Amino acid sequence: MPYMNGEAGLTEEQKEFWLQHGYVKIPKCFTKEASDAFTHSMWARLDADPNDKSTWPAEKINMPGHTVVSCKEFAPKAWAAMCELVGGEDKVADFCKDWKDGFIPNFGKHEYNPDDDLDLRMLDNWHNDGDWFVHFLDSPEQALLVIPLFSDIKPKGGGTALCTDGVGLVARHLYEHTDGTLANLGPRNVPELPKDHPDRRKLWNGWVQDPSVTSDESFVEATGEVGDVFLLHPFMLHSASRNLRRDIRIITNPPVSLKEPFNYDGKNPSLVEQKTLRDLGRPEGIPEWKITSPRARLVPDRIRIQEEMKRKEMENLKAKGVAVTALEGARELGGDYPS
Numbered sequence: 001m002p003y004m005n006g007e008a009g010l011t012e013e014q015k016e017f018w019l020q021h022g023y024v025k026i027p028k029c030f031t032k033e034a035s036d037a038f039t040h041s042m043w044a045r046l047d048a049d050p051n052d053k054s055t056w057p058a059e060k061i062n063m064p065g066h067t068v069v070s071c072k073e074f075a076p077k078a079w080a081a082m083c084e085l086v087g088g089e090d091k092v093a094d095f096c097k098d099w100k101d102g103f104i105p106n107f108g109k110h111e112y113n114p115d116d117d118l119d120l121r122m123l124d125n126w127h128n129d130g131d132w133f134v135h136f137l138d139s140p141e142q143a144l145l146v147i148p149l150f151s152d153i154k155p156k157g158g159g160t161a162l163c164t165d166g167v168g169l170v171a172r173h174l175y176e177h178t179d180g181t182l183a184n185l186g187p188r189n190v191p192e193l194p195k196d197h198p199d200r201r202k203l204w205n206g207w208v209q210d211p212s213v214t215s216d217e218s219f220v221e222a223t224g225e226v227g228d229v230f231l232l233h234p235f236m237l238h239s240a241s242r243n244l245r246r247d248i249r250i251i252t253n254p255p256v257s258l259k260e261p262f263n264y265d266g267k268n269p270s271l272v273e274q275k276t277l278r279d280l281g282r283p284e285g286i287p288e289w290k291i292t293s294p295r296a297r298l299v300p301d302r303i304r305i306q307e308e309m310k311r312k313e314m315e316n317l318k319a320k321g322v323a324v325t326a327l328e329g330a331r332e333l334g335g336d337y338p339s
């Protein structure tokens with residue numbers, strides 16, 4: 001049955017997979033032609049040559065955004081699934097209905113070899129997204145983690161690493177810390193730490209790297225073809241991986257925020273809320289739970305860093321005479337787009 005705009009939502013099998021694993025892969029959400037048009041200026045922005053790996057920059061880059069496109073128009077199949085997961089289109093904050101061209105390419109390193117071993121558990125970048133707000137169990141700022149694939153991604157090709165057991169671990173941590181948790185750290189009374197501090201992700205890395213806490217079966221690489229979209233529970237622990245193949249890997253992470261906090265009274269839970277409650281062992285609801293500290297927004301250092309990157313990219317585009325986008329319907333990024 002169509003869910004919206006003639007697009008089918010999730011199948012019963014996909015819903016059950018979501019409730020078991022906390023993610024779902026939606027195939028063929030947009031075409032390669034649309035992807036190529038959206039990523040049209042990426043190499044010029046980076047001042048690099050796709051055919052000369054010696055010009056490729058650092059291993060992984062979080063590029064700033066210049067333009068946005070309506071998710072509903074660009075990837076209607078993904079949009080329908082996203083809305084069904086959170087309980088309806090009317091729940092989604094208006095400023096999150098677009099996807100921006102803030103690409104995240106993973107180039108690998110020249111010393112990498114596809115025959116090298118890749119132990120996902122031992123990656124050291126495990127984290128829970130959302131560095132721009134204090135996290136509570138019901139935080140509306142990060143309602144889904146979305147990973148559109150703008151390149152084919154094969155195993156060992158830099159696909160985002162997922163730890164599905166992490167959903168329950170994060171849920172229980174936030175259930176217990178009603179005063180909130182700072183992004184990627186412990187309870188909110190722990191001060192912010194420098195990006196390179198060894199304890200920055202100690203909590204999450206410790207859980208993931210402990211086989212008594214996370215099962216081997218819970219580790220997944222987000223692989224697929226151009227146009228596939230992964231939709232992840234907001235508490236999904238994940239990590240940048242190593243692109244041992246050195247085939248270019250391009251994704252984005254468009255945020256999904258809700259207008260109101262999640263509701264765990266159990267009366268009419270969305271699929272995201274159902275997964276959270278299931279992993280807490282309270283599928284009937286937790287109406288007694290409530291936050292005990294004010295909500296707060298943070299201003300991460302990456303905002304300043306990406307503003308400088310954006311200025312440099314515009315210089316590169318001007319010098320090369322390349323338009324920032326070739327995608328019909330794309331428009332300039334506005335100031336109301338979330339961090």
